[in-house]
Structure formats: structure tokens, C-alpha cells
Amino acid sequence: MEKILIVEDESLVAMEIESALTQQGYQVCGIVDNAREAIELTHSHSPDAVLMDIYLNGSVDGIRACRKIKELGDIPVIFLTAYSDNHTVDEAVECQPDGYLVKPFRRSELIATLKLVLKRYQNDLVPICNDLYYDRNNFQIVRGGERIDLTKKEVELLEFCLARKGRVVPFDDLEYALWPDGAIADATRRALIHRLRSKLGGECLKSLPGIGCKLS
Numbered sequence: 001m002e003k004i005l006i007v008e009d010e011s012l013v014a015m016e017i018e019s020a021l022t023q024q025g026y027q028v029c030g031i032v033d034n035a036r037e038a039i040e041l042t043h044s045h046s047p048d049a050v051l052m053d054i055y056l057n058g059s060v061d062g063i064r065a066c067r068k069i070k071e072l073g074d075i076p077v078i079f080l081t082a083y084s085d086n087h088t089v090d091e092a093v094e095c096q097p098d099g100y101l102v103k104p105f106r107r108s109e110l111i112a113t114l115k116l117v118l119k120r121y122q123n124d125l126v127p128i129c130n131d132l133y134y135d136r137n138n139f140q141i142v143r144g145g146e147r148i149d150l151t152k153k154e155v156e157l158l159e160f161c162l163a164r165k166g167r168v169v170p171f172d173d174l175e176y177a178l179w180p181d182g183a184i185a186d187a188t189r190r191a192l193i194h195r196l197r198s199k200l201g202g203e204c205l206k207s208l209p210g211i212g213c214k215l216s
Contacts, residue, residue: 001027002118005047007065008080009033009057013103017051017080020107026114034058035065042069046144049118051110054081054092066095073147074135076117080105126162129204129216134158141199153178154196161205161215170212 004026008014011033018028030041034057042050050069054062066077078099079092092100098120099113125133125142133142139155141148150158156178161169175189193213197205207213 001025002048003027003029003045004114005029005038005041005045005050006031007033007035007038007050007052007056007062009053009055013053013080016107017110020110021114024111035060035062035068038065039068039072042072042075046073047075048121049076049078049098049114051114052077052079052097054079054083054088063091063095066092066097070095073144074121074138074142076121078113078117128158128162128200130201132200132204134162148199150199151195153192154199157192157196158200158215161213165215168208168212168214174212 004021006014006017006021006028008017008031014031014033018031021028029045029047030037032038032041036058038050038052038056041047050066052062052066056062056065062079062081066079069075069077076098077095078101079097080101080103081088081092082103084102089100098117101109101113124137125135128134128141131143134140135142135147138147139150141150157174160174160177171189175184178192179188190207193205193207197207203216205213205215
């Protein structure tokens, strides 16, 4: 169930959006009317998407809040606004939002936009295990709003294991695929597996001494 954060300073509009989302099976993880709480809830709840009104209560608008949220992680932001003038649109585009809906919008428009945005993000992320994903575009492990960079060899190891997920990968096959130019020391292979395991967690990548490794 995808978690959606609603950032809207008109309570009736926020309630209507919440109703539309819950009817479609989404979980609303918060409703706030200002940028400060939007940023705090994004940090603590790691929503799958943020529906953001541009003009909010307080001194910080939705566009600046969007920039802060994008710094926290790869979280899609869809702008909701009653304004469609060139100045507002140009400012909003600079934040690189993932969608833009002009009020008043129909429920069907909201849900269609949200589904397209979430699908686009899901296609970029490959499930590893539990709450871990692999971002193939940026060569990173994604856990909520956290992103962990991978080295070139770690990427090769993860890709090799992902293609054989749930199966034991013999060390001989692994070494031949990752070091095709010649034999390597066992310590080199062990060190690589250890580094990736430390980033994934031991419950995801298991090493079977003398046999191989397995991505759960």
C-alpha cells in the first residue's frame, strides 16, 4: 500500500483528496498545511509520493518545500495549485516536480496522475528484499528516503545475484563473471561480498562458506 502525504492549506480540499485516495486503496500518512511540517513528515514517514499545494500557510511556499523534499530522497512531488500563470508554472518547473494539477481537478485526474507517477518510479527501482530497492539509473540502494552508493564491482555483483535471485550462486561462476581475465584471490571475492552485504544487510545477501552466495 503506497503512502501519500497531502500538503494542502484548504481543509475541505484536503479532505476530498484524502477520500479519493483511501477509496483507491492508498494510505494517507499525513495531512499538513505548511512547508515545515511537510518536510518533517517526509523525513520521518518516507512517503511514496507528496501531493503539494504551491501556496501554503507560513513563509515558505510549496516550491521551496519541494526543493527540500527532493534533497531528502528520490520522492515524487505532484503540485496542486489554483494558479496556472506563466510565472507560477516557470517557478514550479525549476523544482522538477513529477506532476502538476490545476484546481479544480476531478478525482479521476488526480488518481490517473498519481498512478502514472508511482508507476514511473517503480519501474526505475528493482526490489531486492524487504524494504530495499536497487536504482539501476543511479547505481544506488534505496531504503525509504536513504540512498547508498555502490561501487562498480558492487553493482556487478548485485546485478549478477539479482538475475539469480533465490538461487545459490557458486563462487566459481561468480568469479568467472566478475573477473573474466584471470583468477583472483579468495580474499578479494570475500571482501567484495562483505562490502555489499554490509550495505544490503546480512538477511538479504547470505554467504555459504566454500559454496557460494544467495540473494534472498
